[in-house]
Amino acid sequence: MKLTAEGLNQRFNPQAVKFLKKVFESLFSKQLAMPITEKRVFNRIRILDSTSFQLPAYYDEYKGANESGVKIQLEYELYQSTFLHLLVQEGIASDSQYAKVIKDDIKPGDLCLRDLGYFSTENLIDIDKQGGYFLSRMKNNMKLYQQNQDGKWEKIDLIMISEKLKRGEVLELDNIKVGRWVKNPLITRVIFTKLTEEQEAKRQIHIDKKRRKGKKPLSAQKTFQLTFSLLIYHKTW
Numbered sequence: 001m002k003l004t005a006e007g008l009n010q011r012f013n014p015q016a017v018k019f020l021k022k023v024f025e026s027l028f029s030k031q032l033a034m035p036i037t038e039k040r041v042f043n044r045i046r047i048l049d050s051t052s053f054q055l056p057a058y059y060d061e062y063k064g065a066n067e068s069g070v071k072i073q074l075e076y077e078l079y080q081s082t083f084l085h086l087l088v089q090e091g092i093a094s095d096s097q098y099a100k101v102i103k104d105d106i107k108p109g110d111l112c113l114r115d116l117g118y119f120s121t122e123n124l125i126d127i128d129k130q131g132g133y134f135l136s137r138m139k140n141n142m143k144l145y146q147q148n149q150d151g152k153w154e155k156i157d158l159i160m161i162s163e164k165l166k167r168g169e170v171l172e173l174d175n176i177k178v179g180r181w182v183k184n185p186l187i188t189r190v191i192f193t194k195l196t197e198e199q200e201a202k203r204q205i206h207i208d209k210k211r212r213k214g215k216k217p218l219s220a221q222k223t224f225q226l227t228f229s230l231l232i233y234h235k236t237w
Contacts, residue, residue, distance in 0.1 A: 064091030
């Protein structure tokens with residue numbers, strides 16, 4: 001029996017999507033069915049990421065970067081090898097906006113691991129308010145501040161840090177204010193890493209690829225090659 005493209009399209013109703021989600025969850029969980037039960041430091045380790053791809057043009061209800069597209073948001077809990085969230089969105093949907101949707105599900109002691117696309121100081125502050133921890137990359141255009149001996153916040157000279165670090169060297173600073181939030185600032189631990197020559201070459205390939213697609217990656221706006229990671233800072237650590 002042959003099935004036309006239109007016939008397949010008509011069968012992708014809400015019930016079919018729900019069924020495919022269940023099949024995906026079942027297959028994925030069998031591949032990663034290795035719960036971690038010993039030496040737990042956190043309540044849960046939550047890994048959030050997304051993937052997107054283009055669709056045929058007649059799927060016009062899903063808007064993508066070029067015509068039609070879809071994005072899948074997936075949050076996985078490492079200790080129990082279970083899914084926390086799975087959502088199919090339009091291809092143009094924002095990762096940082098999705099992080100706001102699931103913020104109320106964060107519990108004290110959760111560690112949230114997120115890539116650069118989810119970065120926003122507001123989202124990270126929400127995690128802190130819920131009693132959680134985070135490990136996140138940070139955009140290179142963020143301004144960072146450190147208190148001087150008089151208690152005043154001074155802007156950190158990132159170019160100077162880059163010049164002092166050797167390739168592959170790591171620098172960790174505590175009590176750093178991220179951005180210019182005054183009433184509700186994000187105070188955190190920041191880790192700076194100067195890229196090795198190999199890492200810098202890979203980043204340049206990634207930048208060139210984005211430029212060919214008409215995008216302007218933030219990484220290219222800096223003359224130095226630093227990568228940043230953020231760790232939530234608590235006095236008990």
